[in-house]
Amino acid sequence: MDMKVCRMDFLTIEQNILDPDIWNLSKDSAYKNWREKKLKSAQKLKNAPFINIRNLANPSLEEIKKLAKYCSEINMALYQTSPKNNPDEVRSDLKKFTEKMGLKIAEKHRSADRDGIVAITPTDKETQRAYIPYSNKALNWHTDGYYNDKKEQIRSMVLHCLSPANKGGESQFLDPEIAYIRMRDKNPEFIRAFMHEEAMIIPENLDERGILRKKSVGPVFSFDKKSNHLIMRYTARTRFIEWRKDKITKQAVDFLQNLLLQGDEFMRTTILQAGQGILCNNSLHNRSAFEDENNKRLLFRIRFYNRIGKVN
Numbered sequence: 201m202d203m204k205v206c207r208m209d210f211l212t213i214e215q216n217i218l219d220p221d222i223w224n225l226s227k228d229s230a231y232k233n234w235r236e237k238k239l240k241s242a243q244k245l246k247n248a249p250f251i252n253i254r255n256l257a258n259p260s261l262e263e264i265k266k267l268a269k270y271c272s273e274i275n276m277a278l279y280q281t282s283p284k285n286n287p288d289e290v291r292s293d294l295k296k297f298t299e300k301m302g303l304k305i306a307e308k309h310r311s312a313d314r315d316g317i318v319a320i321t322p323t324d325k326e327t328q329r330a331y332i333p334y335s336n337k338a339l340n341w342h343t344d345g346y347y348n349d350k351k352e353q354i355r356s357m358v359l360h361c362l363s364p365a366n367k368g369g370e371s372q373f374l375d376p377e378i379a380y381i382r383m384r385d386k387n388p389e390f391i392r393a394f395m396h397e398e399a400m401i402i403p404e405n406l407d408e409r410g411i412l413r414k415k416s417v418g419p420v421f422s423f424d425k426k427s428n429h430l431i432m433r434y435t436a437r438t439r440f441i442e443w444r445k446d447k448i449t450k451q452a453v454d455f456l457q458n459l460l461l462q463g464d465e466f467m468r469t470t471i472l473q474a475g476q477g478i479l480c481n482n483s484l485h486n487r488s489a490f491e492d493e494n495n496k497r498l499l500f501r502i503r504f505y506n507r508i509g510k511v512n
């Protein structure tokens with residue numbers, strides 16, 4: 201059964217509805233079927249190509265279908281288009297591109313401009329300089345918006361490169377469904393611990409302007425009420441975070457940190473080049489430190505409230 205989320209002039213973007221029993225820890229058969237299919241499609245990640253988009257502002261139906269297909273199978277798609285130097289032009293193209301993909305921009309990020317587009321580049325701006333994304337330091341594993349409350353959960357995002365660093369700035373991506381599988385296979389109690397409503401607490405965040413974000417308390421794993429898709433809220437940071445104080449939560453945190461550190465056959469590593477981008481259903485990701493001349497590394501990021509749908 202499918203749920204229509206967006207109708208456009210020439211295509212319909214739909215959201216698959218999953219069997220809720222997949223996530224039921226006391227019913228293993230739905231999980232096993234889903235797991236088998238998922239691990240099979242995850243193989244596609246290894247050779248997933250950069251899909252060519254001839255005109256980012258107006259992708260063809262075939263291009264949209266390809267992107268949506270990869271996103272439905274491995275929760276991410278890589279793409280490339282002709283590089284453009286004018287940031288305003290790229291902003292406009294990206295906005296049109298994401299509209300064509302049926303995505304709803306989450307505009308509230310404090311660093312976003314009025315279009316909801318955030319420039320990820322080293323900066324001295326007072327409001328951003330204390331934050332690692334806007335430096336050349338390594339950025340630890342996380343899903344985007346892990347501090348958002350339930351009503352504003354980030355389901356997908358796009359990262360588009362205008363200019364890479366001279367050296368470094370490599371990102372790794374891991375499908376949250378693969379992280380879920382690794383944890384459930386190791387010990388289903390890890391999943392139960394991560395589904396707890398108070399599993400992960402991010403204390404309120406103060407900066408020189410006062411309180412920007414209130415304390416965020418919630419699970420690592422939750423499920424979309426309508427589509428039953430997995431939602432993951434996670435950060436590997438070790439400061440300004442509290443985990444629920446019980447033994448199994450601690451073991452679950454250690455297991456996931458080790459998995460991310462040691463790597464998984466389905467991790468994808470890439471350094472985005474000018475004109476290249478990644479569209480994903482909020483996959484886990486990180487970034488290595490980089491060296492640059494004149495702060496030239498520039499990526500645009502947009503976050504969305506909805507998942508990337510399937511195109512019919």
Ligand SMILES: [Fe+2]
Binds near residue numbers: 342343344485
């Ligand atoms: Fe991120």
